[in-house]
Amino acid sequence: MPELPEIETVCRQLRTVILDAEITRARILDPKLRGIGGITGRKVEGITRQGKAVALALRGGGVVTFHLRMTGRFLWQKGKGALHPHTRMVMSFAHGRLLLIDPRRFATITVSKNVPAVSLGSDLLNDGDPSQLWLLAQKSKVPIKAFLMDQHRIAGIGNIYACEILHRVGMDPWRRSNTLSPDAWITIAAAAKEILKQAIACRGTSVSDWRDLFGAAGENQRYLLVYDRKGEACYRCGERVERKKLSGRGTYYCPACQNEKGGPNHGTMEI
Numbered sequence: 001m002p003e004l005p006e007i008e009t010v011c012r013q014l015r016t017v018i019l020d021a022e023i024t025r026a027r028i029l030d031p032k033l034r035g036i037g038g039i040t041g042r043k044v045e046g047i048t049r050q051g052k053a054v055a056l057a058l059r060g061g062g063v064v065t066f067h068l069r070m071t072g073r074f075l076w077q078k079g080k081g082a083l084h085p086h087t088r089m090v091m092s093f094a095h096g097r098l099l100l101i102d103p104r105r106f107a108t109i110t111v112s113k114n115v116p117a118v119s120l121g122s123d124l125l126n127d128g129d130p131s132q133l134w135l136l137a138q139k140s141k142v143p144i145k146a147f148l149m150d151q152h153r154i155a156g157i158g159n160i161y162a163c164e165i166l167h168r169v170g171m172d173p174w175r176r177s178n179t180l181s182p183d184a185w186i187t188i189a190a191a192a193k194e195i196l197k198q199a200i201a202c203r204g205t206s207v208s209d210w211r212d213l214f215g216a217a218g219e220n221q222r223y224l225l226v227y228d229r230k231g232e233a234c235y236r237c238g239e240r241v242e243r244k245k246l247s248g249r250g251t252y253y254c255p256a257c258q259n260e261k262g263g264p265n266h267g268t269m270e271i
Helices: 004-017 130-137 144-149 159-169 182-201 263-269
Strands: 025-028 044-050 053-058 063-067 073-077 087-093 096-101 108-112 242-246 249-253
Touching (some): 004 053, 144 159, 159 249
Antiparallel strands (some): 025 087, 044 053, 053 063, 063 108, 073 096
């Protein structure tokens, strides 16, 4: 599933090709998607990320919001070659066309007058005040990994980066959120920002379907320390990485480094 780094990557790439460009045609190829009428002849005035969503602001008012969900991605085509077999939408411009590709058909498109009012949590790339996160966590007994992935609390973090963040700080994914100290949240927020920035610089993580706007795989999978490494040696301590289910998601972690005391960082993880 595309997470914050993948969506940030595609937003930055989209700005280089369709910002200030006029939409000449928009076609829905999958009846499961809602219509996108009324946007032809409009110029793309702004492109922003809303958590894991891409929002195209149109000149004169109106916003087209894309949620890529599990396997959705965009592909930019300069010419009029064959469409990708899983293309669900085509948005055409004078200099090329934007395809929405989604093999599992979970992606959604919403056209609205304004940016939809959604309840998203802190964005750890741009803000994520640790003191506010600590206050919010005091009201929750859910495991810290589930807390990080709750879009109403923290926007944009999914399974890959939650696993990586918790391994970086030596935190047990099952530890209750309300047991973390303010210092622990400072450590987590700093690690998250560093990991997200690195992933963006690498154009995302391609362990499955993810490709950037131009069809290239990301490179951040080269730097993953725990995700998708079940049975392999932990780079930090040498113990074997394990994978167990937490809130229905496969959770990769090192049982030696990520213990109840916070592993090698237990000095900052204690209450």
